[in-house]
Amino acid sequence: MGYYLPWAVASGILTSIGGGLLSTLTPYTATGKWVGYQILAGAGRGAGFQTPIIAVQNTLPPSQISIAMSILMFTQTLSGAVFLTFSDVIFSTGLKTLIPKYEPDVSAQVVIAAGATGIRDVVSDQNLPGVLKAYAKSVDHVFYLVAAMGVVAFVFSFGMGWKDIRKKKPTTEQDV
Numbered sequence: 001m002g003y004y005l006p007w008a009v010a011s012g013i014l015t016s017i018g019g020g021l022l023s024t025l026t027p028y029t030a031t032g033k034w035v036g037y038q039i040l041a042g043a044g045r046g047a048g049f050q051t052p053i054i055a056v057q058n059t060l061p062p063s064q065i066s067i068a069m070s071i072l073m074f075t076q077t078l079s080g081a082v083f084l085t086f087s088d089v090i091f092s093t094g095l096k097t098l099i100p101k102y103e104p105d106v107s108a109q110v111v112i113a114a115g116a117t118g119i120r121d122v123v124s125d126q127n128l129p130g131v132l133k134a135y136a137k138s139v140d141h142v143f144y145l146v147a148a149m150g151v152v153a154f155v156f157s158f159g160m161g162w163k164d165i166r167k168k169k170p171t172t173e174q175d176v
Helices: 005-023 033-058 062-102 106-113 115-120 126-158
Strands: none
Touching: 005 033, 005 126, 033 062, 033 126, 062 106, 062 126, 106 115, 115 126
8 A cells, every 4th residue: 555544544443433333232242243343443453553663664764763663662552551441440430330220239349349250150140131231331331432542543643644655666867
């Protein structure tokens, strides 16, 4: 393609659409849908993770590339850790508010302590549908953050500029 801007723009679009679609999942969503939504979101994230690397390597002078790449890798890793924390707070807060809404007889703290794989051990079969609904809605809230960050990436991607990164053929006297 020769340009990195289309990949950055596509990344923002695919990530936000994928995050939005993933926020529609319920415990009863067909497997094909959630697999397709994950592929869409993953394609967006994959393109977005590599695009800044290509941009840095093709924009900066060689003497600055190593420092810029270090800063970029640090920022990408730190951002992942920070947003993992944001997501955990959003998810836990969602569970604490939604479990009492859908299943008032169940303790949100007990469900959180049990974790996703231990829900069936601490919740009765009678209360399970409401707890699963609260769990699904809490996950939805996390995907709202993903969709929003995709939109932010889309908007800021236009600041990368339109630069041709294809190698130019050297011109010789015969070509002139």
